[in-house]
Amino acid sequence: MASTLPFSLEALRSHAIFVPPASSSTDDGWEVVDKPSGSADGLPAPRNARIAVRDKDLIVAFGKEIRMTALAGEGWEVNAGSVGTYKALKSPHLTFTIHQIIVNPTGRLLAVVGHHQLVVLVLPRAGFGSTTGGEVVVRSFHIDEYQHSPSSTAALTKVLWHPWGESGNSLWVLASDGKLFEYDVLRPQDPVQTFNFLPDKSTRVKAKFSAIDPLSQYASSFAFSAGDFDFGPLMVYVLMANGDIYTMGPTLPLHADVPATYLQSLSAWVTERTKRLEKTEAGHVGDEGSAERAAYAGRLALQQQWVDAVLRQARNNRDDGDAEQNATPARRRGFGLRESTTVSTARADRPPPGPGMVRVHPPHLTESGSPAPGVHRPLVRQGPLVFDPSAQEVGNGDGVDEQSAADLIVLRASGDNEDENAPRVNVVAIAWSAGRVDLGVAIDTPEPRWVTSRDPAPSDVTLPILESILIGYPATVEPETIESNTPSLVPDPVHTDVVYVQSSFGVDAISVAPWVKKLLGGGDGDLPPSEIAPLIATTPLRPIVGTVTFCNITLGYGILGLASSGQLATVELDFRVQDRGDGAPPSEVAEEPAPSDVPDAQSLLVKPFDTKALVASIRSPPNSGKPLANIGPDHLRALAEASSQVRAQAEAVRTASGVVERRVDLQVAEYARQLSVLRDAAARAKETRETATASTERYEQMVVEQVALADRLDAVLSAMLAEYRPQIGQVERKWFDELDRLQQRVSGGTAVRRNQTLVHRAQVLKEQLGVVRPLAEAAQKEQGATDSHAYGQKQLRPLEQALGSRGDELARMMRKLESLNLKVDSAAAAQEEQ
Numbered sequence: 001m002a003s004t005l006p007f008s009l010e011a012l013r014s015h016a017i018f019v020p021p022a023s024s025s026t027d028d029g030w031e032v033v034d035k036p037s038g039s040a041d042g043l044p045a046p047r048n049a050r051i052a053v054r055d056k057d058l059i060v061a062f063g064k065e066i067r068m069t070a071l072a073g074e075g076w077e078v079n080a081g082s083v084g085t086y087k088a089l090k091s092p093h094l095t096f097t098i099h100q101i102i103v104n105p106t107g108r109l110l111a112v113v114g115h116h117q118l119v120v121l122v123l124p125r126a127g128f129g130s131t132t133g134g135e136v137v138v139r140s141f142h143i144d145e146y147q148h149s150p151s152s153t154a155a156l157t158k159v160l161w162h163p164w165g166e167s168g169n170s171l172w173v174l175a176s177d178g179k180l181f182e183y184d185v186l187r188p189q190d191p192v193q194t195f196n197f198l199p200d201k202s203t204r205v206k207a208k209f210s211a212i213d214p215l216s217q218y219a220s221s222f223a224f225s226a227g228d229f230d231f232g233p234l235m236v237y238v239l240m241a242n243g244d245i246y247t248m249g250p251t252l253p254l255h256a257d258v259p260a261t262y263l264q265s266l267s268a269w270v271t272e273r274t275k276r277l278e279k280t281e282a283g284h285v286g287d288e289g290s291a292e293r294a295a296y297a298g299r300l301a302l303q304q305q306w307v308d309a310v311l312r313q314a315r316n317n318r319d320d321g322d323a324e325q326n327a328t329p330a331r332r333r334g335f336g337l338r339e340s341t342t343v344s345t346a347r348a349d350r351p352p353p354g355p356g357m358v359r360v361h362p363p364h365l366t367e368s369g370s371p372a373p374g375v376h377r378p379l380v381r382q383g384p385l386v387f388d389p390s391a392q393e394v395g396n397g398d399g400v401d402e403q404s405a406a407d408l409i410v411l412r413a414s415g416d417n418e419d420e421n422a423p424r425v426n427v428v429a430i431a432w433s434a435g436r437v438d439l440g441v442a443i444d445t446p447e448p449r450w451v452t453s454r455d456p457a458p459s460d461v462t463l464p465i466l467e468s469i470l471i472g473y474p475a476t477v478e479p480e481t482i483e484s485n486t487p488s489l490v491p492d493p494v495h496t497d498v499v500y501v502q503s504s505f506g507v508d509a510i511s512v513a514p515w516v517k518k519l520l521g522g523g524d525g526d527l528p529p530s531e532i533a534p535l536i537a538t539t540p541l542r543p544i545v546g547t548v549t550f551c552n553i554t555l556g557y558g559i560l561g562l563a564s565s566g567q568l569a570t571v572e573l574d575f576r577v578q579d580r581g582d583g584a585p586p587s588e589v590a591e592e593p594a595p596s597d598v599p600d601a602q603s604l605l606v607k608p609f610d611t612k613a614l615v616a617s618i619r620s621p622p623n624s625g626k627p628l629a630n631i632g633p634d635h636l637r638a639l640a641e642a643s644s645q646v647r648a649q650a651e652a653v654r655t656a657s658g659v660v661e662r663r664v665d666l667q668v669a670e671y672a673r674q675l676s677v678l679r680d681a682a683a684r685a686k687e688t689r690e691t692a693t694a695s696t697e698r699y700e701q702m703v704v705e706q707v708a709l710a711d712r713l714d715a716v717l718s719a720m721l722a723e724y725r726p727q728i729g730q731v732e733r734k735w736f737d738e739l740d741r742l743q744q745r746v747s748g749g750t751a752v753r754r755n756q757t758l759v760h761r762a763q764v765l766k767e768q769l770g771v772v773r774p775l776a777e778a779a780q781k782e783q784g785a786t787d788s789h790a791y792g793q794k795q796l797r798p799l800e801q802a803l804g805s806r807g808d809e810l811a812r813m814m815r816k817l818e819s820l821n822l823k824v825d826s827a828a829a830a831q832e833e834q
Contacts, residue, residue: 003077003078004075004076004077004078005075005076005077005078005083005084006075007071007075007076009555009556009558009570009572010570011075011076011083012071012560012568012570013567013568013569013570014083015069015076015083015084015086015568016082016083016084016085016086017058017060017067017069017084017086018060018562018566018567018568019082019566020062020565020566021062021063021065043176043214043215043218043241043404044157044218044220044241044404044406044433044486045484045485045486046099046115046155046486047099047100047157047158047221047406047407047486047488048099048100048486048488048544048545048546049099049100049101049102049488049545049546049547049548050062050098050099050100050101050545050546050562051101051546051547051548051560051562052101052102052103052110052546052548053103053548053550053555053560054103054107054123054126055107055126055552056070056071056072056126056552056554056555057069057070057071057123057126058070058071059101059103059110059123060546060562061098061101061112061546062566063097063098064094064095064096064097064098065088065094065098066088066089066091066094066098066101066110066112066121067086067087067088067089068086068087068088068089068123068124069084069085069086069087071554071555072554087124087134087135087136088134088135088136089121089123089124089135089136089138090135090136090137090138091119091121091137091138091139091140092140093119093140093141093142094112094119094140095117096114096115096116096117096150097114097115098112098113098114099113099114099115100112100113100159101113102159102160102161103123103161104161104168104169104171105161105163105165105168106167106168107123107126108122108123108168109121109122109123109168109169109185110123111143111159111161111171113156113159114156115155115156116148116149116150116151116152116154116155116156117142117145117148117149117150117156118142118143118144118148118156118159118173119140119141119142119143120140120141120143120171120185120188121138121139121140122138122139122140123138124136124138141185141188142188143171143173143183143185143188144181144183144188144189144190144191145189146189147181147191148173148175153177154175154176154177154179155175155176156173156174156175156176157174157175157176157219157220157221158173158174158220158221158222158407159171159172159173159174160172160222160223160224162182162224162253162256163224164233164252164253164256164257164258165253165255165256165257166253166255166256166257166350166351166353166359167350167351169184169185169186169255170182170183170184170253170254170255170256171183171184171185172222174219174221174222174238175219176218176219176220177198177217177219178196178197178198178217178219178238178240179194179195179196179197179198179219180194180195180196180197180222180236180238181193181194182194182253182254184254184255184369187369192254192365192369193251193254193362193365195236195248195251195379196381197219197238197246197248197381198217198219213242215240215241215242215404215405216240216241216242216244217240218240218241218242218404219238219239219240219241220239220240220241220404220405220406220407221238221239221405221406221407221408222236222237222238222239222408223236223237223239223408223409223410224236224237224410225237225247225249225410225426225442225445225446226410226411226412226426227412227426227445228262228265228424229262229265229266229268229269230266230269230445231249231250231266231303231445231446231447231448232426232445233262234249234250234251234252234448235247235248235249235250235251235445235446235448236248236249236251237408237410237428238408239405239407239408239430240384240405241404241405241406242404242405243391243405243430243432244383244384244385245383245384245385245408245428245430245463246381246382246383246384246385247381247382247383247385247446247461248379248380248381248382249379249446249448250306250379250448251362251379252310252360252361252362253361254361254362254365254369255350255359255361255367256359256360256361257353257354257357257358257359258310258314258357258358258359258360259356259357259358260314260356260357260358261356263307263310263311263314263358263360266307267307267311270300270303270304270307271304273300274300274301274304277296277297277300291456294454295454295455295456296455297454298452298454298455299447299449299454299455301454302377302448302450302452302454302455303447303448306363306448309363310360310363313359313360313361313363314358314359314360317358317359317360318358363376364376377450377451377452378450378451379448379449379450379451380449380450380451382446382449382461383461385460385461385462385463386460386461386462386463387438387440387463387464387465388462388463388464389464389465390465391430391436391438391465391468392436392468394436394468394470402483403432403433403434403436403482403483404432404433404483405430405431405432405433406431406432406433406485406486406487406488407430407431407486407487407488407489408428408429408430408431408489409428409429409489409491409499410426410427410428410429410442411426411427411428411429411491411496411497411499411512412424412425412426412427412496413425413426413427413496413497413512413513413516414496414497414516414520415513415516415517415518415520415521416517422520423520424496424520425441425442425443425516425519425520426441426442426445427439427440427441427442427497427512427516428440428441428442428463429489429499429510431487431488431489431501432487433482433483433485433486433487434482434485435470435471435472435473435482435487435503436468436469436470436471437468437469437470437471437487437501437510438465438467438468438469439465439466439467439468439469439510439512439530440463440464440465440466441463441464441466441519442463443464444461444462446461466515466527467515467527467529467530469510469530469532471487471501471503471508471532472534473503473505474505474539474540477505477540478540481504481540484504485503485504485505486504487501487502487503488501488502488503488547489501489502490502490547490548490549490559491549492549493549493550493551493557494551494557494575494576495511495513495576497511497512497513497516498510498511498512498513499512500535500547500549500559502544502546502547502561503544504538504540504543504544505537505538505539505540505543505544506534506535506536506537506538506544506561507534507535507536507544507547507559507561507569507571508532508533508534508535509531509532509533509534509535510530510531510532511530511531511532511533512530513531514527514528514529514530514531515527515528515529515530535559535561535571536559536561536569536571538563538569542563542564542565542567543563543564544561544562544563544564545562545563545564546560546561546562547559547560547561547562548560556572557572557573557574557575558570558571558572558573559571559573736827736830739823739824739826739827740827742820742823742824743820743824743827745757745758745820746758746759746817746820746821746824747759747824748760758813758816758817758820759817761813762810762813762814762817765806765809765810765813766810768806769806769807769810772803772806776799776803779799
């Protein structure tokens with residue numbers, strides 16, 4: 001009957017996913033670990049990263065097989081000695097030995113890297129591995145099968161997904177010949193961008209005996225830089241096997257989703273540098289008219305042009321996004337066709353950028369990847385970086401001078417990880433095959449440069465190496481094993497100032513927090529060294545072939561290390577907590593301080609209580625049994641020995657009891673301390689409530705007084721309006737008298753007779769017009785009826801003149817009457833207001 005094993009990191013070690021394939025299998029790819037292909041000719045061996053975590057899924061590579069299981073749920077089923085199940089991801093493209101597996105930022109794609117070949121798998125949905133085990137066929141495709149094939153002379157040394165790639169589809173691949181490719185997984189046949197960090201083979205020295213170090217022509221690793229407001233995130237570092245570091249930039253994915261705040265900060269930074277150059281006096285950046293000042297000005301001008309081009313794209317894409325949101329949906333026309341909209345549908349199948357992100361592409365390319373119109377200068381390869389001060393020549397084994405640089409990483413470290421606004425600095429870490437790790441600080445971030453006559457002489461880029469750390473290897477390791485060792489640097493998902501060094505002999509943690517904090521905080525004296533902690537140790541027969549860090553709600557926070565034999569090492573890490581006091585926690589229970597010596601804000605139970613050691617010390621009874629066939633000296637000695645063991649066991653029980661009693665006393669003291677803190681909190685809460693009550697009463701009184709003040713203000717305003725009486729001047733009085741006279745003249749009054757008023761005269765004229773108008777109309781009718789009785793021209797002329805004069809006089813009188821009425825009305829209204 002099957003049982004269930006509860007989920008834990010310890011139980012994960014026994015999971016069936018870590019059982020290697022049968023040794024008789026023809027697809028056993030673990031032989032490459034014992035015989036690295038790169039160590040025979042003195043070049044670094046392939047990098048190994050055969051384990052990965054995607055949220056709640058675990059992915060492991062064995063030979064040519066990819067396995068996947070879910071880490072969610074209540075536990076794993078134990079059936080016939082096998083713990084849990086897994087899914088085997090099958091693809092016809094997995095025909096090579098797998099060295100690295102890398103999950104893209106969205107968790108949908110998995111890059112599977114061999115020594116010369118590269119395949120991308122489309123992963124199943126999250127939690128798919130929790131179902132019954134078996135095989136599942138997944139979609140897959142080759143990446144540039146022509147360039148990266150088994151017959152290729154250049155090996156694949158490192159593969160990374162760009163964090164700013166659209167939908168996580170930007171894959172960057174470094175080949176050993178110094179070429180850095182960018183691939184869009186939607187078009188995997190050809191690279192969309194290529195950056196050369198080494199000269200072409202045709203220009204290299206081809207002599208059989210040459211002074212050129214072969215390691216200097218082997219690119220072993222690369223890393224994206226970091227920054228907040230400068231060109232740091234747009235620069236890329238490439239490491240050669242001899243330790244040389246080259247840089248180039250600015251680099252962007254073909255389809256990039258860049259934070260809008262970063263573009264704004266970059267634009268402000270470049271503009272400020274340009275203004276500072278214009279205001280700077282001669283001598284600060286070379287004399288006025290000097291070649292140094294002209295080169296600096298030309299470099300700033302090219303940087304400003306590049307930033308302006310990217311900002312122009314961001315504005316255009318933002319306007320297009322607003323137009324798409326405001327566009328009305330297409331309506332059906334006849335024959336099932338849709339009306340065309342004003343918004344282009346070229347990007348309709350692409351998801352929009354995330355919140356706070358803008359979509360841009362390199363200015364020298366179009367959105368489709370073709371060369372953009374205009375003149376675009378190629379980027380300048382800068383380097384090798386000058387190490388000042390230089391690194392220390394240390395290492396394990398005898399061949400210290402023959403060690404090779406294996407990996408490179410850039411840490412954005414700060415003195416305080418909890419404060420997002422704390423100052424940060426770029427820490428460059430370089431791992432060597434003999435166990436050396438160089439730590440440098442990129443104080444001056446390399447600037448982008450282009451091939452142009454305006455900036456002809458590139459200056460040296462300096463990288464100060466502050467510390468060289470030696471990771472301890474077993475003393476019995478052969479020199480050949482050290483030469484085939486290829487360390488890898490794994491970042492921490494929580495603390496940006498911690499990096500893990502994976503080698504064939506174990507995993508070690510390095511924290512640069514001590515000296516970074518002092519470097520950023522200032523102060524005198526030497527910088528403290530980095531903190532080193534060995535986490536996983538193994539033997540050369542079972543080298544570590546994969547390390548992954550995790551931090552999620554299911555697994556917690558820790559690190560997994562996979563050995564070539566399939567054994568898994570798990571380390572649960574602790575979150576860094578800021579110290580609340582200067583005193584360190586005690587190392588033993590007997591030395592714990594009294595409760596009165598500990599601050600109230602600090603718990604007394606600093607050290608966890610370990611019950612396993614106490615139980616183990618008294619669990620096993622003494623084993624001194626002897627056969628009782630006959631009694632002799634041996635039995636007496638056995639009895640004495642048993643008695644001694646019983647006494648020792650009793651003493652152990654008493655000691656454990658004392659430890660438990662002291663722990664109980666400590667817990668009682670902690671309980672009393674918590675009660676005291678609780679009482680203080682209750683008193684403060686009561687005081688706060690009383691203060692809040694008093695404040696509430698005061699606020700209510702203020703509201704009442706405010707209402708009373710408003711009423712008084714209204715009363716005062718009303719009184720002021722009632723008492724306000726404007727004074728009338730002499731001119732106004734004369735105007736009012738004139739209006740009275742006009743009113744009497746128009747309407748009549750005591751001083752004017754009625755028959756002399758304008759109203760009376762107008763009325764008389766209207767009556768006369770009423771009498772004359774019928775006579776005129778009758779005369780016109782009679783004239784039209786008979787021509788014999790019609791008036792002559794001479795007879796009508798006097799009548800027409802008389803009528804015309806009367807009509808004009810009536811019109812003048814009416815107009816004058818209307819104007820006088822208006823004046824009278826306005827005067828009456830003014831008098832009423834007074």
